[in-house]
Amino acid sequence: SNNAFICCAKLLLYLDVIYDKLRHILQSFANSSHHLIPTFELSVKQVMESETTVNDVVDIASEELEAAFSQWSISEDVAKAEDVVDKRVIPGGRNVLITSALPYVNNVPHLGNIIGSILSADVFARYSRLKGVNTLYATGTDEYGTATENKALEEGVTPKEICDKYYKIHKDIYDWFDISYDYFGRTTTEEQTAIAQQIFWRLHENQYLLEEVTQQLHCPKCDRFLTAIAQQIFWRLHENQYLLEEVTQQLHCPKCDRFLADRFVEGNCPFCDYCEARGDQCDKCGKLINAIELKEPKCKLCSTTPQIRSSKHLFLDLPKLQPKIEEWFKETTQSKENYWSQTAKVIASSWLRDGLKPRCITRDLKWGTPVPLEGFTDKVFYVWYDAPIGYPSITAHHNKHWEEWWKNPEDVTLYQFIGKDNVPFHGIIFPASEIGTHDKWTIVNHLSAVEYLNYEDSKFSKSRGVGVFGDNARDTGIPSDIWRFYLLYIRPESQDTTFSWTDLMNKNNSELLNNLGNFINRALVFINNNFDSTIPEMTFQSSDKTLLARINRELVHYFDLMDKIKLRDGIRHILNISRIGNQYIQAAKPWELIKKGPQEKARAATIMGLAANVSALLSVLITPYMPNTSAVIQNQLNVKINLLPKDNRFHCILKSGHKISKAEPLFKKLEAKEIESLKERFKGKQEKTDTNGTPEADPFEGLTSDELNACLTTQADKVRQLKSQKEPKPVIEKEVKILLDLKKRLSLLSGNIPQNNLTNKNNPFEEF
Known part of the structure; x- marks a missing residue:
């Protein structure tokens, strides 16, 4: 169907959200595999039942399509004067x-x-x-x-x-x-x-x-x-x-x-x-x-x-x-x-x-x-x-x-x-x-x-040479925008997160190079080669209006998240727009249409003119995250944009007849050999472990109250089962200790029960 590319892109976004949660769980999996499964199941359920997810799979009504097209046609200012140094407050x-x-x-x-x-x-x-x-x-x-x-x-x-x-x-x-x-x-x-x-x-x-x-x-x-x-x-x-x-x-x-x-x-x-x-x-x-x-x-x-x-x-x-x-x-x-x-x-x-x-x-x-x-x-x-x-x-x-x-x-x-x-x-x-x-x-x-x-499987330490410090980042040869992007992509907003060289490479190569960079480059190169670097005339069909409506839905999420300072999630909706754009081009195949008759060429013109405008929108959306990349895109588009749309909707930025500059690749592939070298360089001096081996990571660190509740229920069931099977006392005591620790964490997180009130007569876990 016309919406097939949308569904595919949306699925990838949610799989990415679930993968982030799964990574956190797997980091502790070797130490404790049983009690985190409910956490993962709960996370998947929350994602798939969220209002955002449900709304995004709802079919787009004709009224929404026409509204998106109407908003697209409205011109808005995209640039403003530069700020003054000695800023004043605007009364009211x-x-x-x-x-x-x-x-x-x-x-x-x-x-x-x-x-x-x-x-x-x-x-x-x-x-x-x-x-x-x-x-x-x-x-x-x-x-x-x-x-x-x-x-x-x-x-x-x-x-x-x-x-x-x-x-x-x-x-x-x-x-x-x-x-x-x-x-x-x-x-x-x-x-x-x-x-x-x-x-x-x-x-x-x-x-x-x-x-x-x-x-x-x-x-x-x-x-x-x-x-x-x-x-x-x-x-x-x-x-x-x-x-x-x-x-x-x-x-x-x-x-x-x-x-x-x-x-x-x-x-x-x-x-x-x-x-x-x-x-x-x-x-x-x-x-x-x-x-x-x-x-x-x-x-x-x-x-x-x-x-x-x-x-x-x-x-x-x-x-x-x-x-x-x-x-x-x-x-x-x-x-x-x-x-x-x-x-x-x-x-x-x-x-x-x-x-x-x-x-x-x-x-x-x-x-x-x-x-x-x-x-x-x-x-x-x-x-x-x-x-x-x-x-x-x-x-x-x-x-x-x-x-x-x-x-x-x-x-x-x-x-x-x-x-x-x-x-x-x-x-x-x-x-x-x-x-x-x-x-x-x-x-x-x-x-x-x-x-x-955290840094890989350790903590940052200047004395031990573990991790990347600000002055080191400049010497890696990786542009500052890539560092900014990845740090914001893994921003520890609700729980501790981990910097990983392999993950940095994967995110650069998949999200930036193959997704965002590929979409913008293929659109601009096509216009360079087939339309004399000029934005062509655009005549919209239903699938084009569908693209506008889907982008508007992404913009609603983007602005809502940014206003709430959820910067990590905001960037994912930017990437979803470029992902949708890639699927849109792939489904339409303009490289085949351009070789056919006038009607097909006109269709290719609309597709690529719209793709160029999506590129312009992306250039301003990524400005907070990757300002240098934003400037490069706008130079290639021959436009200056320093204002977001006031109504949070997608408007036409590049009119037919607008001249763009020569397209150039935005990102470079990070090679595994290069990343392994950097990983070795910043691993530092490894701390000696004690005779009992490496200390276990805390598997409950950073979990929400719902996630702790899920772990708590599972752990309580496990303790009851061990007691019913009359397992040795040390085995039971070990699991009871985990249970009480979970109860303590949940109490402290909710703020309802004092830290020292975990085993009173009103405590439902007193039996343990």
Whole structure:
């Protein structure tokens, strides 16, 4: 039938979705094969019963065909003037403010860091601009704190020299990846000090700060224990009495004679016993740590065992602010106009559910924003308080109208892109600082937090040389657009995903070379060779209108997903349009028609004229993902398009008589030999395994509540069967442990049952 090519293309799309889920399952299959089968079955059922799937196989009515043809015939503007540098807010209009998590300046970002925030934010910023929305994207480097001091000591230079060196490294990497930020700045500016201190004083005035004397680790050998916006916020918090003073216990190194802030001390994690846990967080289990909780702590500078000493510090009174935060959080996350990723909502909700605790905002360090309050002027602000203020301070450094963006919640919508480890700071603590000032700050409306990206069967590690880092990507010979495409194709939106060289090769060769690139190239080459590089006259038949209608259906999905920041799924609908286009050409066989009579030649003209217009549409749809490829396509089409259709429908872009340029291939095939060489190059030094062999991967990592429920039911049945068969007790206990772990995970994910309430008398799994 005329729709046969559509059905085939659609089936391929859904098989691709199912394959992605299957890959995740198979990665753990060797360790545990039985309990993930229900997860896979559930995933397939959800895909095939979804509203999207059902709608896409419904026949197209004649009314939809005629509507698609009518929309096609309407001309729309496809280009707009370039943005100005000093952007202003449009009163009463739609103004979108975008930030991505500020990376620590002292490290080179790896692929997981890049997709986790800055690349994702770039895609959405480009998409927003294509929709004609007034958009400002600000990001930069986080330069204060112990990480910078530590790196400076390692390299024997000043913190300022470290910041200058790595700021350039970061900017060069992001420029190579074609990140389209409006401002890429730093937190070591006068504007940062002023705003941080302003917020501090407002919190102090409003009585949201506490004073405490703390005990810290201090190194006797080293003898070491505001930019404008940060200080503004500080003073507002001070005025509003949201600051507390307390004496706290801290680690102090007697040899270095200094307090040991988080990055200057390492020891065994009190939760999982990981031997290289830092004084602020464990990289293995991800839990936040108080440095004095570390077991067997050591000064990172001289390996001396530190002592516990007291130091007076300021705390943000989060318990006092919690009612205001909860009110804001509920209003924000329940609004249909706002989008928070599930990861962001779950983590932020758990913090609120468990009750907020006072949080220290000062440090015994030299490198940082100075605290302006008498009695604390020898201290600096804690980086978790100070760093998010970098967003407004970077804007202020480049734009004198910064307050139009950052103190204007009525006219500005704020999107923030982060990794899941940053959710507490962006979803709770930074909003708390803004709320505590009692000023009208622009607070996050949409929070997109992603899971982790792993590397092959390991994790990224600069020290072990495992994985691709930003500076490495430039040296592989693979264009930046290919990196962007693949990272977005595997973006870890709802669960951890894995970078795979083989999968990168396959996606490049199948989706880009054979699908997208093949469709556009064959259409343009045909017009070059048979129509003197001129778009021919087009006379539509029913099958052509069907193509328009099918593309419009794909566009509906594309815009809906992009608006909800589901960037990974958005790209699949772009590829489906080119896949449909390929099937359309293949079914019509214009290369045969062109050799026949006038009627057949006219038919070939319509087919290829329509194909060229689909190519033009694809060129603008892929702009957020592959900006260089988009520019190349538009150069070949001899057209400039920087606006998406306002009504989200397919319109004629290239009129009959329009001259195109010479077509050239868009992509190159990646060869297996080349990929194997790169895989070997970046595998690094392999970690030694213990005598028990390689640790098993976590088969339940990243599963949704429905998927966990399916696993839970299957596991419960298995335990009952083992008990009925009177299997040995150790065998049963092992499976019961898995069952209770599943129950615990499901409880924590749903947020309904406390972590320690898994075996009470009301627990249906008490029998086990």
